[in-house]
Amino acid sequence: MSALRLISDSLKSNRPKGAGSRPLVLCLGLGMALVVACQKKPGEGASEASPERAEVSKTGAGQAVHSGQAATAGAGAGAEAAAAEKPASDSAAAALGAPEGGDVILLGEVGSLTGAQATFGISTRNGIELAIRDINEKGGVRGKKLAVRVYDNQGKPEESANAMTRLIAQDKVVLILGEVASTNSLAMAPKAQASQVPMISPSSTNPKVTEVGDYIFRVCFIDPFQGFVMAKFARDHLKATSAAILKDQKSDYSIGLTEVFTEQFTKLGGKVVSTEAYAQGDTDFRAQLTAIRRTKPDVLYIPGYYTDVGLIARQAKQLGVKSVLLGSDGWESAKLFELGGTAIEGSYLSNHYAMNDPSPAAKAFREKYKAAYGATPDSLAALGYDAAMVAADALARAKDLSGPSVRDAIAATKDFPGVAGRISLNDKRNAVKPAVVLKVGNGTLEYVTTIQPDA
Amino acid sequence: MTETTGVRLRADHVSIRFGGLLALSDFSLEIRGGDLKGLIGPNGAGKTTAFNVLTGVYRPTSGAVVVAGMRADGKKPHQINRLGLARTFQNIRLFKELSVIDNVKVASLSDTHPIFKPKALARAGRLPGGDYWRAALEASNNYYDWWRALLLSPGYLREEREITERSEAMLSVMGLWHRRHEVAKSLPYGEQRRLEIARALATKPKVLLLDEPAAGMNTKEKADLMVLIRELRDRFSLGVLVIEHDMKLVMGICEVITVLDHGETIAVGTPAEVRRDPKVIEAYLGDAFVEAQKASTAKSAPSEAMTSAHPEMSAHPEMSAHPEISAHPEDRSARPVPELILEAKDLVVSYGAVTAVRGISLAVRKGQLVALIGGNGAGKTSTLRAISGMIKPAGGSVRFLGEDITGAKAHVLVPRGMAHAPEGRGIFLNLTVEENLMLGAYLRRDAAEIEHDAERCYGLFPILKQRRRQVAGTLSGGEQQMLALSRALMNRPRLLLLDEPSLGLAPQIVDTIFEVLKDVNASGVSVLLVEQNAHLALSLAHVGYVLETGQIVTEGPGPTLLTSPEIRKAYLGES
Amino acid sequence: MSREWIKGPLPVLVVLPILSVLTYATTDMPFFIYLASITGVNVILAVSLNIVNGITGQFSIGHAGFMAVGAYAAGYFSRALAGVQLVFLPEVVSDQVIFLVAVVFGGMLAALFGFLVGLPSLRLRGDYLAIVTLGFGEIIRVFLQNTEALGRALGLRGIPQRSSLLAVWMAAFLTILVARRIVSSSHGRSLLAIREDEVAAEAMGVDTTGYKVRAFVVSSFFAGVAGALFAHFVPIINPSSFTFVKSMEIVVMIVAGGLGSTTGAVLTAIILTLLPEQLRTVLTSGAEGTDLAQRVDQLRMPIYGATLVALMLLRPQGLFGTRELWDLWPRSQPKASDP
């Protein structure tokens, strides 16, 4: 009652009624007229013709179907349609052409060099820098040196779009590398697509990134692939027959991994005996863990972030859960050992790259990197290096340096020997490549094995 | 309703309680058009509180307030203002950064706005809950149609012009027209008070409440103000209620006076009745007043006759009880010249384009009490501020204890022994009385002595002791003044700069304060005093300077100045 | 009198063609357009926040929250209607009409939130507004982060990019015009009075709560409009664009410009938005093709911060204090003391 009075008090204008309601009536009338005037766009196809709509439907598809590394053909078709529908409406694309002149080929990079995600950006940049140096030492590409213009996006999507526009319109780069965070890549991708400048993301794993269009590539696997990897590892290496899953129900990432893991594990003859859920930031997981303990699974898959995993591991140990814990790259952090203590030791997680991968290419990369930056490269640095290498390889193969030619060259990448595994790009422009499985030790992550994608 | 026709404001057995303190109890009052009533009482008696209750700042604990025939208690201040009640504030509350004319414009209403049409009001009155709707209508008649303002519709522009015209007219009436484009805070104190009245009048009140309108004015200005208040009353047929500590003013203009003490109404009557009331004498006026009064009734031309006989005694009869105050300076001025404490040379202070002080030179010697007097805007406050480092002088130099301190900031000067109790008090409003006092002594390390000094302050002003845990912002005006002075004393300064220490104090307390000053001065502290009460100041001062428009026009020993005819004429309100 | 009505729309009539020409002339300069759009949005944000923080003297630190409301509301609206066209209108025009409606819708929803947030907190004096707006900003962000339909942490994608230089700067111009006209109206004088002394304003018949709420609602409306425009030229809107840091950036703009000065807010919004971009040019010039070019970009933000610190040390009252650009010319000092 008093609240009503309050609202009426503060709204009080006390103009004579007629005058006061006139603008209101006008607005309402206008609104109604607009509603009545609405119709479908004449050129609109049944469903997928508009790029925006295609996008929307893909969101659905992407979540409904998870068949390992390659998403469904239906969604793929949608993306292709989207790309075809809106060819360079931006006149900048025309102006771009093929900048063959000069003695450098300029690439662009957008990364978060400052802000909360600065460590990601800096690792990536170091990796790319190292690659460019290697390439230039070997004489460059097409007889020209490569150069990279790096812009900081402070970890923000609007800054990413800004930097992207600047790279394309001002600096007229041939190709763009970036970003780590999928959100930022998603802010950049439409700009690249519209101006027909190819973009290679080193480490954005969200499936939606490359769905933006046919100029967007990545040199890492997509999220759900890790579910596949872990399922295979659990069956083939650990010989597990039963598995339980504890997923973060608030994270697309976790949900995606869970679905693929379940599917693959079942397909390989195992049995998922229970699936429990939590929400990021929870601190008490005892109820879920107790339920899981009852089913006595061989392995417990927790596709979540290290912040929660540490606590989960501790509580699992307290409750006497005997299962081996399995995880994903969300676990990777120095904090994991601190949060999980001894409870986390002996668990396994999947990742892009292992710091102690014994393969010669990886070893050589580690040494070079250490010499240049005085630190052991993390997976982001390795992926940055690979992205730049793939780009250079494609530039060398391309028929000329125009956007479409470079795109075609990138798309044709097959069995490229990256330091983080052999890279082949599939028709969804995602990398088909192996993942590594690491074992959590006392403050270290040890390389265990490499899991190949199904051919 | 059973309103007597013509009653515009009525308080009916109003009481208000703050925690354990009954600040106002069983207060009743009626104001009709053309009434001119007074409200007096010692500091902290509850006078301002009464205003606050009438204007809706506080909701009374019990009792009723009726304005223009409508229950007003429980309504918001702006609604009550719209019913026709306007006020000024004891501690001037202008919109400081706005121009003079904008201050008035804020309060000006548009007559032509549709809701002023009597028909609309009448219609609203007939609605269910008519009172509420009518009040709501009136309450929001300052509401301006946003859209018309954004689109600059011709009607809006016309109204805006009207507001400007009306505001300018109001400023002319109050003699502030030539200042209309200046920023309010740059006006001298007396003009700020007049601007407050102008602003209150712009709301077109039926009753005007004035809280110590004469505080900070000199004798002559007070006389002008008396005329002005009467004029305003007649011109706008206002009801006026005045709070004032200046008895000459209150007794001079009010027809009926209500006297409060500790929240209780102890007397109501004509000035003559109140003056004779023993309870009022005891609680407020003090014996000195009565004696002076007797003396004055014995002679036909009271103040003139008295002052010519004894220069120390004045229109402020309370001083007559302490003849030794004025005897003092003469004793000491005979001694050899003591060392210089403060010396200002050719000091210039400007505020933007306006030069407030134009080359003042003055000196304060050890143990001296030096008074600066002069009319409103003469540059007294600016001089003090420039000396104490609150503002940077535009020219000239200041030496303190032999060192050049021109432009030095206050935080450098305070540790060296300069304390400034500024006009407008400058106390920490969100801290308690006790904390304020302790902050005055924060540079000192002698805990026992501090305690002792604090006790001495409480001894001087017992009411502060009672209020020691109260937040300074809720103190009465007079109590704040006492606190400001006490805080300056807590610093144990070598030079005390005082700006209007008697501002807003009851006659009795003015006595006390000046006695304290005398004692402090006698203990070796030099004092530079700015005071509107020229008579009081000069009678106490070893040296006096008279300022006019930023320059020193006369200087000399206090008592000598006091007898100078020009000064008597210009500042002591004699003709 | 007879031709007075022209005064109202005149500035718009002057600016509209200028902006149209400018928009037409710069169609093939995507980077300029993007930068100008971001700048325009920041101008709208700063000028609108200045109505509350500078003119009314309240302290709101959740402006990004209202911007988020506008951005998501308009973005969602536009995306839902992306495949719809109005009858009798060519596609381009229809798109622009829907865009306009979306922007107004975003603004209105933000204004509604402004009302709901402002009403309880503005009835009280003091710092409640700061606390409540801070909380509001965070709640909105957390809400967006956890709402499936709005894309969670990933953000809302696929909003048709219909904004243009004309749209953004017309909105910015209108915001400035509204702010200026409010200040110089009786309405604005009441707001200034509230800033100067709330008790006195109330005693002079100013319905302080009502005025504060209205000022806050207007301010929120424009924040919503800014967000709505933002959503139509940034390919993805994401909760991380509307954090407390963003709110503080806007506060910094108006403090640096001088609280209460509309032109100050405009100027600093422009300078502070373009400064990092300008630094980018300066820092990378001459470093073409070398490793250096890859290293210096992250220096921009520290330099930006240092510039702000320097500004506040040199001019603690902000660029213009409470005055406006034109007050700085000596001619507009009619005062002195005329005798």
Ligand SMILES: Nc1ncnc2c1ncn2[C@@H]1O[C@H](COP(=O)(O)OP(=O)(O)OP(=O)(O)O)[C@@H](O)[C@H]1O
């Ligand atoms: N909000 C409050 N809370 C607590 N005490 C208060 C409050 N307001 C006033 N008081 C106390 O009530 C008493 C009356 O104060 P009031 O301001 O009415 O005095 P006054 O008669 O105007 O005195 P003066 O002449 O000094 O101005 C004072 O002692 C004051 O400390």
Ligand SMILES: [Mg+2]
């Ligand atoms: Mg008082």
